[in-house]
Amino acid sequence: MISLSEKYAVIFDMDGVLVDSYEPHYISWADTCNIRGFPVTRDNFARLFGRSFRAFAEALSPRPLTETELQEWYDQKELRYREIIERDFPEIDGAGNLIKNLHDAGFLLGVASSGPRDNVECLLKHLTYAEYISATISANETTQTKPHPDPFLHCALKLGINPEKCVIIEDSVYGLQAGRAAGMATVGLTGTSSEQELSAYSDLVVHSLRCLDSDIIQKLAISRVNNH
Numbered sequence: 001m002i003s004l005s006e007k008y009a010v011i012f013d014m015d016g017v018l019v020d021s022y023e024p025h026y027i028s029w030a031d032t033c034n035i036r037g038f039p040v041t042r043d044n045f046a047r048l049f050g051r052s053f054r055a056f057a058e059a060l061s062p063r064p065l066t067e068t069e070l071q072e073w074y075d076q077k078e079l080r081y082r083e084i085i086e087r088d089f090p091e092i093d094g095a096g097n098l099i100k101n102l103h104d105a106g107f108l109l110g111v112a113s114s115g116p117r118d119n120v121e122c123l124l125k126h127l128t129y130a131e132y133i134s135a136t137i138s139a140n141e142t143t144q145t146k147p148h149p150d151p152f153l154h155c156a157l158k159l160g161i162n163p164e165k166c167v168i169i170e171d172s173v174y175g176l177q178a179g180r181a182a183g184m185a186t187v188g189l190t191g192t193s194s195e196q197e198l199s200a201y202s203d204l205v206v207h208s209l210r211c212l213d214s215d216i217i218q219k220l221a222i223s224r225v226n227n228h
Helices: 020-036 042-048 052-059 069-089 095-104 117-126 150-159 172-180 195-199 214-226
Strands: 009-012 108-114 135-137 164-168 185-189 202-205
Touching: 009 150, 020 042, 020 052, 020 069, 042 052, 042 117, 052 069, 069 117, 095 108, 108 150, 135 150, 150 164, 150 172, 164 195, 164 214, 172 185, 172 195, 185 195, 185 214, 195 202
Parallel strands: 009 108, 009 164, 108 135, 164 185, 185 202
Antiparallel strands: none
């Protein structure tokens, strides 16, 4: 058990870490692209996955987009995404167990996502032990998206803890870069990206959340504080 004088936090990314959202995101992108008359290939999707909606849409669109078009597309795409995951919530294996283990050990828990607030609320409605997550950040609360550190820094502020006492768990290179820039210890979870891709920005790479527990996370957090 961590004493109150040695409080640490874990900040999770949402997509690809707590919810297996790759396929739902692909389907929602494909559906909304098809409506607009241009398809998205799986190769293009894989290349762009993890970037902001604006960057993603502008890379896919064959012509410049107005702000109104971007907003309409964004709303439609995210609504389609929530329809898909509401039908059968794809929780990442081991997510609930890890959340409970960390909570029971005294960690503060947060979520920092590049997705909209409605997507985060959908996660909290379905995720096992979501009640132990005490701070969330979505795209609605920050002006900068990953790889900028703002989402993680805002979440640490909400948790009331110094960034160097935080460990982030991410599945994308952009997210890990954001964690590094925030001065936090970083754990890369394979799935969206390979071990080789994640290792350059990770203090630890794992292939499953079941490979993590409070002891492992605490060692990473202490190491970050000692080396700060």
